[in-house]
Amino acid sequence: MDKELKETAKEIFKEYGLSLSDGINMLLNRVVKNRELIVPKELDIEPINKNDPDYKIVEKTRGEETIFLEEFMKL
Secondary structure: OOHHHHHHHHHHHHHOOOOHHHHHHHHHHHHHHHOOOOOOHHHOOOOOOOOOHHHHHHHHHOOOOOOOHHHHHHO
16 A cells, blocks of 8 residues: 555544544445445446456456566467
8 A cells, every 4th residue: 555645544534533444444334335436437447347358358467567568469
C-alpha cells in the first residue's frame, strides 16, 4: 500500500473518530453488501468476464512488471 495514501487516509478517518481499520472495514462491508465496487464513473471499471479473450492475457501477465511483445503475441 502506498505510504502517503495510507497516512492521508488515516488522517481523514481520524477526523471522523475512526481508525484506518474502521474505514477499510466500512468500505469492505459496503462492497460486499452491494456486490459492486465503489469507483468514480470516469474510471470505467467493469466486472471481469472470464469468457472474454482479454481475460486470458490479464491472468497470464498478472504480477509481472514487463511482458515482451513476442510473449504477448503468443497469448
